[in-house]
Amino acid sequence: xxxxxxxxxxxxxxxxxxxxxxxxxxxxxxxxxxxxxxxxxxxxxxxxxxxxxxxxxxxxxxxxxxxxxxxxxxxxxxxxxxxxxxxxxxxxxxxxxxxxxxxxxxxxxxxxxx
Amino acid sequence: xxxxxxxxxxxxxxxxxxxxxxxxxxxxxxxxxxxxxxxxxxxxxxxxxxxxxxxxxxxxxxxxxxxxxxxxxxxxxxxxxxxxxxxxxxxxxxxxxxxxxxxxxxxxxxxxxx
Numbered sequence: 001x002x003x004x005x006x007x008x009x010x011x012x013x014x015x016x017x018x019x020x021x022x023x024x025x026x027x028x029x030x031x032x033x034x035x036x037x038x039x040x041x042x043x044x045x046x047x048x049x050x051x052x053x054x055x056x057x058x059x060x061x062x063x064x065x066x067x068x069x070x071x072x073x074x075x076x077x078x079x080x081x082x083x084x085x086x087x088x089x090x091x092x093x094x095x096x097x098x099x100x101x102x103x104x105x106x107x108x109x110x111x112x113x114x
Numbered sequence: 115x116x117x118x119x120x121x122x123x124x125x126x127x128x129x130x131x132x133x134x135x136x137x138x139x140x141x142x143x144x145x146x147x148x149x150x151x152x153x154x155x156x157x158x159x160x161x162x163x164x165x166x167x168x169x170x171x172x173x174x175x176x177x178x179x180x181x182x183x184x185x186x187x188x189x190x191x192x193x194x195x196x197x198x199x200x201x202x203x204x205x206x207x208x209x210x211x212x213x214x215x216x217x218x219x220x221x222x223x224x225x226x227x228x
Contacts, residue, residue: 004156034216034217036219041202041224042221042222043204043219043220043221043222044157044204044206044219045219046216046218046219049216089156089157091157099145099162099164099169099170100145100147100162100208100215100217101147101159101162101170101172102147102149102157102159102217103159104156104157104158105156106155106156107156
């Protein structure tokens with residue numbers, strides 16, 4: 001059974017710091033991995049999608065990497081800003097599913113202090 | 115750009131009542147997924163549809179049913195509501211049921227069962 005874990009559960013950093021969020025999954029048989037942002041009580045905003053054949057994706061200050069063989073992904077946020085404060089979720093699409101359903105981690109709650 | 119629309123955004127029901135949640139996917143998206151996110155929990159997959167047919171089923175109680183209509187919108191029907199059904203319900207859409215396609219999430223419907 002695929003399990004997704006995110007460490008740390010919470011993180012507090014001063015504005016301007018570069019930071020890394022970690023996501024690990026137990027079964028490397030995935031076809032993609034998506035990173036999402038969720039503000040309190042709000043919906044999920046897709047940040048980056050990495051296909052299983054890719055090693056990384058970049059969007060602005062965000063860079064996500066994928067090491068399928070070790071079951072790990074990282075989300076790198078450069079020059080953090082207070083507006084980056086939110087919960088970040090990673091989710092994997094497992095090869096055992098033919099239909100694309102996502103399995104989520106429990107998220108890392110980030111606070112960026114001004 | 116058009117996004118996934120969910121209605122209502124908030125819903126308050128009493129125990130044993132019935133609720134219907136609606137999802138309107140992004141235009142030209144033919145696949146819809148439903149997820150449930152309990153308080154402090156990660157989203158859990160409930161059910162998905164492709165071309166108006168159920169394509170996958172997760173941890174969806176027998177009290178819940180869903181369908182996708184000819185215009186690709188989907189409805190999640192929940193009967194005999196229980197306190198534990200209180201959660202944020204997300205709908206996501208993608209352009210095809212095949213694995214690897216990005217899922218776009220709606221803002222969610224917050225269901226409160228009293």
